[in-house]
Amino acid sequence: MRVPKLLAVLVATAVLLAGGIGCTSPDRTRIVVTTNILGDIVSKIVGDQARVSVLMKPNADPHSFAISAREAHAMQTADLVVYNGLGLEEAVLHHVQAASTEGVPTVEVGARIEPIDYRGGDAAGLPDPHFWTDPTRVVTALRLLTEEIIEHVDGVDADVVRQRAESYASEIGDLDAELVERFAGIPEQRRVLVTNHHVFGYLAERYDLAVVGAIIPSGTTLASPSASDLASLVTAIETHRVPAIFADTAQPARLAEVLAAEAGITVRVVGLYSESLSDADGDAASYLDMMRFNTEAIIGGLSGS
């Protein structure tokens, strides 16, 4: 009598186990990635081998994007959490730490790609988290992520993942070779980015560009600027004789107008993608698209074309 009862319990357990698999897989998010740039890279590596959840929406700010309680929970049950780190994702860092406390392996990619320091500004001397503007560092990141994924994520086929990673690495390698050639085509004295973006340090190092930080008048000062409001920018433009500036501003046309009217300077004001991919219809829907868009915009601006 006892034996059949015991079997019944075991059978029930087996059914529950099967059910258990049903409620944790294959829908369960295996990899959670904070930023959409890293999200694109991780998705390219894993393909359909594992479900990847990217927390940061298109056109968002990595410093301040928010996540839902559901997403926070998914981080704690994932096989792997990938984040940029070096201070980039302030608002979700505590969730990364909570996942780590729960025993989820986490990868701070920025810390493992030989970060460089910010050169100037309030943050001078601190590590710069924006490593993705250097494709060779993205290849480094891609290789280390591939090994982390194979080690920690259940059910992925290591060969398939390695093959995908290598194929993507070669695409990024092609991008890098293309950028080397394109930037080298600009005379050295014109390879100057006058900008208020603080994200192009790695790009500048890789392709031998000079980044000249400038205070770019914005908001209310653009309505009726004084010489002192424009001084930093005008000095940078005149010193480096650049035909274009790369500004993060809500009013690019007004800025160009003001420079022409107040300082007699004609420059193009060019916007770049910096810290977020665009949505699928935008010019920077993927990492490779973003890099190509920025490169063309920079070269177009500096060539005065």
Add this chain to the structure above:
Amino acid sequence: MISASTRRLTGIAAVGVALILSACGSSGDPPVAEETPHGYVAGAEELPEAQSAIAYVTRGGERLHLLDLISGSEGEIGLSLGAERISEDGRFVYVGDGDRALEVVDAGVWTVDHTDHVHYYRAPARSVGALTFDAPITAVAGFEAHTTIGTADGKITVLDRRDLEAGKVTRLAAIDSGSSTALAVPYAERLLVAVGDDPGRPADRIVAMDERGEPTGDLEVPCAAPRGWAVLRGGAVITCENSLVRVKLEGEKLNAKALPSPRTPVSADPFGYRPRSNEAAVADRAGIWSVNAAQATLRYLPVTGRQLVAAASPADGSTVLALDSTGTLVSYDLETGKVLAQTSVPAANLTLDIDRAYLAEPAARIIHEIDYRDGLRTARKLRVAEQPDLAVEVGR
């Protein structure tokens, strides 16, 4: 043999069930509450530059106007009271009826401070709600986690300011100051409360309390008849009759430093300063007090030949702005007291941000935008729809 293995197997089966339940449970429906990190509000848009605006009312008026300083366009919010007093905390505009009623309006523009950089946001403006008190309102102070409202009966009402961000008025506590002063300055997730021992007399000390009005035990400092306040980068400053007190969070602990005033009594007017700076200024008719919170230094600049009505600090370490009773705006050298520039602006109030100062001229319906780094040049004269008798700047 059988019985032993039965026990063992049952045990295994039980563990199996428990594991499955926890696995399913943990991947099932998590709590529905959404996370809202500091500075984030669903529906708010993050923008690359400050979304500063002038909030103004016509005295007794029941509409709060919001003049967008970037586009020059105006919007308005209906009020449930006639406005007689107006103040702001960077985002919320507190409109009083001059008696016991207060309406809190979310101007929908604000800046979140991350120390080495800031974030700028915009969301729809709206009235959050109106409150009525048992006695006339004498002080309103909002900063980060809390908003406090002091009333003439010596009581202080504490509101949850983060709930105000979510559109909800939550009263956390009512504190009895034991004095005729009802002032509590929100700072470092605590309240710096003016406290006394006689309800008929002004407070004589500042005590740090939690949001429920319980002393936290980490600060009690003498301050005779506390009056004005400012929360700056390098700490909170509170004016007392004969001195200023600078309170600063150092590690986990609050430390106070008294800065004796070279001239007494210290003005009871509000400080003029810009958020996230380190300097603030306050004037009486005959002089200007200028305090640096980070350095814990106080300067007094006597002024002759004119009667001052307001002062504000551009926080450049070297100048201070003051407005006199004839409508002249003056920029002084803090060190020497020399007049660096002056210009005629027929206004009674003065506010400033990191780039510009704003003065309202009610009769002409004009907001003067002054470039205080460029010889008090008038950058713009912004014409507004109604008479701006009471005006403040938000989103700065």
